[in-house]
């Protein structure tokens with residue numbers, strides 16, 4: 294068994310894939326263009342850098358689909374989950390990480406793995422790989438030249454949409470005589486978020502200020518749809534002045550410890566690093582210019598002296614029409630040596646992209662080791678994502694997908710159980726089926 298796998302992109306999917314293959318003694322080369330060639334969002338040269346939020350979202354594996362995906366990854370000995378668990382910071386019921394420690398951890402693990410070689414190089418053409426196995430795991434910010442190559446080989450126009458980044462402020466610059474620490478409904482440690490209270494007047498002034506502020510022009514992205522789960526704040530406001538108050542700024546489950554007056558809305562900040570020196574403003578991904586962000590955010594009570602470690606921004610996202618161009622092995626229907634993994638396959642999010650890396654590792658292991666590949670059961674979060682991108686999604690309306698209970702096909706949908714109980718039933722079945730699936734692969 295001499296086959297080597299070339300992985301383009303040392304992000305979450307590429308690293309998980311290489312690591313999982315190494316557990317089967319399969320050699321890989323990871324080609325990562327950073328730090329030589331930069332993207333618009335990454336800041337370092339580390340492998341698996343998180344470009345925006347430091348959160349892997351809910352860690353509740355009983356009632357939440359992303360929490361279920363965490364659990365399935367842990368059952369697969371996922372490197373990304375190991376790094377997240379080892380470098381986590383307080384975030385209520387969510388799993389959030391110190392982003393630098395997280396990516397440094399992965400960087401060290403990958404670079405010291407004898408089965409993996411990291412080559413810092415931008416890949417612009419696939420010809421150099423001849424007939425070897427190649428995996429494209431270059432993510433939402435795939436470099437321009439490689440995007441052009443992908444368009445050529447898929448003979449389908451890749452799609453783009455916006456992805457947005459929220460600003461980060463230094464903790465010491467937040468006025469804690471106005472803001473207070475508390476998680477909604479005291480979840481997690483009870484005080485994982487910093488809350489800034491807004492009166493009705495302050496709330497509507499904030500909305501007006503955001504509306505009237507100068508925005509960065511994105512001419513190349515005109516007519517590009519937004520990703521619904523990560524909308525820029527301007528887009529939320531465009532949908533109605535109260536949208537934020539019923540979304541990230543909802544004032545429920547919180548008690549202002551400095552005042553008896555009930556806030557009309559609450560801006561929340563989530564810890565961004567282990568030291569607790571950085572906090573990101575939840576839901577404030579924005580396309581306002583940097584100057585405007587400074588002016589607008591200083592009107593939020595508690596942030597009047599805020600110092601910014603990073604401003605918010607908007608970026609392109611690239612993905613292929615997977616249901617049309619990929620087969621069930623996540624490889625091109627037209628070229629059996631070219632595989633795809635991660636967000637470029639049309640999943641969305643850190644955890645989902647990692648899961649596709651994990652899935653592809655199992656597919657490639659079976660091909661290289663000449664074993665029968667058994668698909669992950671459709672009742673599992675892994676299996677649902679796999680089915681969604683290769684089969685179930687409508688190719689004409691195909692948009693990147695987060696994991697959710699709607700795509701997990703566990704049992705006859707007419708079953709009477711509803712609400713939380715139904716979710717718990719689905720997660721219980723998923724974990725059981727996933728364990729069996731993993732067991733079958735080791736037999």
Ligand SMILES: Cc1cc2nc3c(=O)[nH]c(=O)nc-3n(C[C@H](O)[C@H](O)[C@H](O)COP(=O)(O)OP(=O)(O)OC[C@H]3O[C@@H](n4cnc5c(N)ncnc54)[C@H](O)[C@@H]3O)c2cc1C
Pocket residue numbers: 301302303304305306307324325326327332334335341342344345346347348414415416417430431432433434435436439456457458523607608609610634635636637641642643644646647
């Ligand atoms: C602006 C923005 C904000 C986001 N916010 C969030 C968020 O808050 N939460 C969330 O869960 N997800 C978010 N995402 C999505 C998240 O970034 C992805 O889900 C995840 O990083 C995808 O993992 P991946 O391994 O597929 O790609 P990545 O992690 O992006 O890794 C791809 C790697 O490929 C490299 N690369 C690109 N082109 C080449 C080339 N030609 N040659 C060699 N190397 C190359 C890149 O440098 C990068 O390191 C955001 C994405 C963007 C763009």
